[in-house]
Amino acid sequence: MFKEYDIIIVGAGHAGCEAAGSAANMGSSVLLITMNLQTIAQMSCNPAMGGVAKGQIIREIDALGGYSGIITDLTTIQFKMLNRSKGPAMWSPRAQNDRMMFAKEWRYKLEQIQNVDFWQDMVSGLLVKGGNIVGIRTGLGIEIKAKAVVLTNGTFLNGIIHIGQKQFGGGRVAEKAATGITEQLKDLGFESGRMKTGTPPRVDGRSLNYELMEEQPGDENPAKFSYTNTPNLKKQRSCHVTYTSAAVHEELKKGFDESPMFTGRIKGLGPRYCPSIEDKIERFSSKERHQIFVEPEGWETVEVYVNGFSTSLPEEVQFNALKKIKGFESVRMLRPGYAIEYDYFPPTQLNNTLETKLIKNLFFAGQINGTTGYEEAACQGLMAGINAHLAVAEKDPFKLDRSQGYIGVLIDDLINKGTDEPYRMFTSRAEYRILLRQDNADIRLTELSYKLGLARDKRMKRVNEKITATNKLIDFLKTTSVDPDQINGVLERKNSSPIKQGAKLSQLLSRPHIQISDFHGINPVIDAHLSIFEAEFIEQAEIQLKYEGYIEKEKELVDKMHRLEDILIHESIDYTVLHSLSSEAKEKLSKIKPKTLGQASRISGVSPSDISVLMVYIGR
Helix, strand or coil, X not given: CCCCEEEEEECCCHHHHHHHHHHHHCCXXXXXXXXXXXXXXXXXXXCEEECCCHHHHHHHHHHCCCCHHHHHHHCEEEEEEECCCCCCCCCEEEEEECHHHHHHXXXXXXXXXXXXXXXXXXXXXXXXXXXXXXXXXXXXXXXXXXXXXXXXXXXXXXXXEEXXXXXXXXXXXXXXXXXXXXXXXXXXXXXXXXXXEEECCEEEHHHCCHXXXXXXXXXXXXXXXXXXXXXXXXXXXXXXXXXXXXXXXXXXXXXXXXXXXXXXXXXXXXCCCCCCHHHHHHHCCXXXXXXXXXXXXXXXXXXXXXXXXXXXXXXHHHXXXXXXXXXXXXXXXXXXXXXXXXXXXXXXXXXXXXXXXXCECEEECCHHHCECCHHXXXXXXXXXXXXXXXXXXXXXXXXXXXXXXHHHHHHHHHHHHCCCCCECXXXXXXXXXXXXXXXXXXXXXXXXXXHHCXXXXXXXXXXXXXXXXXXXXHHHHHHCEECHHHHHHHHHHCCCCCCCCCEXXXXXXXXXXXXXXXXXXXXXXXXXXHCCCCHHHHHHHHHHXXXXXXXXXXXXXXXXXXXXXXXXXXXXXXXXXCCCCCHXXXXXXXXXXXXXXXXXXXXXXXXXXXXXXXXXXXXX
């Protein structure tokens, strides 16, 4: 009934979809197997993509030939560039999306790829022979052979849903949990753990009084995620902000004795940076109110996502508390919030290709690795799909280091430091964030994608045009001078000190409040030159010139890091005989088995003195 596939992808969430797309587009035959074909690319939690650091990840996925940015652009109902008041390293695109359109567009994209087949079934076990993965076994008892398997099980592995004192098996509301895989992996020698996440109630937007809330419109000139020619956003839907109050908190506290989190029924750790409303009230008891973001779920639905109100309290408590929120007095609840507890596998058990160390050609991606968030899952899926294809084709693996992308930071953090709580990406996790901006992901990564066969000629041509035009404009700004009488009027209007003699445009641009747009109208020559450049190229040139010093410093740090990365550590090294190493370093190094000195330096618990010991030992 089934042929032998190159790659089987288990799970069709954000990780599974990107894995299937990348592997198939590179030439592998792919089977995407999921328990429900109607929930491919489901936005299980909030209907939004991007945000702080996450927006950078979506841009990187797009530059590498993934689909998340394209799908986001096709289904956006509101776009915002966050942190515009800060430096460009902090700028982060975020989109509110139409939930149903998002899933529909993802399925449509995958169905256009000839190499992708679909099958609806639960995967109950893996076929392993001599330390190699050779296929999967389904709930129907069907065995399907494959040369590689990517597990992207999300929250479905032995998932348990909690609402008050009620609990029942499920990977998502109204969907059953997946069983069998965890138990088999543990028998094979894998270590597993439990994590928890949650979601807020959904409400009927017709029952809300938006006049009592603060409107949050999108950007006046909205951008987009993909570097391709996806359509520009012509219209937008507003979100709104309201707040909890002491009365809301008191209502919620009535259910605390039935809270699965407080009574100990939930054992797994939840996301630190996205706590439930009951957790916020308990941990931040001095705060009189918490923000509630009221987010529409699409163009043609009344369903509203109550962001900031994630909860697993009894449904009646949720409803009574919602009614006390300003603007929610007449609220109608469509479904209650809930918590979900699920199995994950500490990611220190993976190589930096996301292949498991124990089983050859078995890859893990997404929440199975302890991450949280669509974006974190999608980028892992992309990388796992790429590397599964390369493994099957017997080609060198594809890796990104910490200086090349947020994706590289995420994978490096996971495999070296591990995580015992849901891992979420932040700009602060990236030490080279001035290099890893959202505006230059295409410059950083498209050529790598092109060499893999994912990015097409058109994309590569566009990036080369951007690089050439940007360099040309930078050269013009560095070689063109203006006289005081031409520019001082502009400088005074911008509260910037006037000049007493001619100055290069690039020097003036280094001032905090001066932008390239301020040079329009100075003289016809400058106007004529600037008019030939697209807005994207102008922004790129401006950022590179304004932050030139910082960018060069980070490049020097990257060079230092790469020198450590070049020092290889032999797999057979016995760390226990190195008496000068700390006990923790011996334990962590023996477990993770880093391949380079650079990787060893980033393992939690390995100190600089431990690295010095290793350098002496390996003769450096």
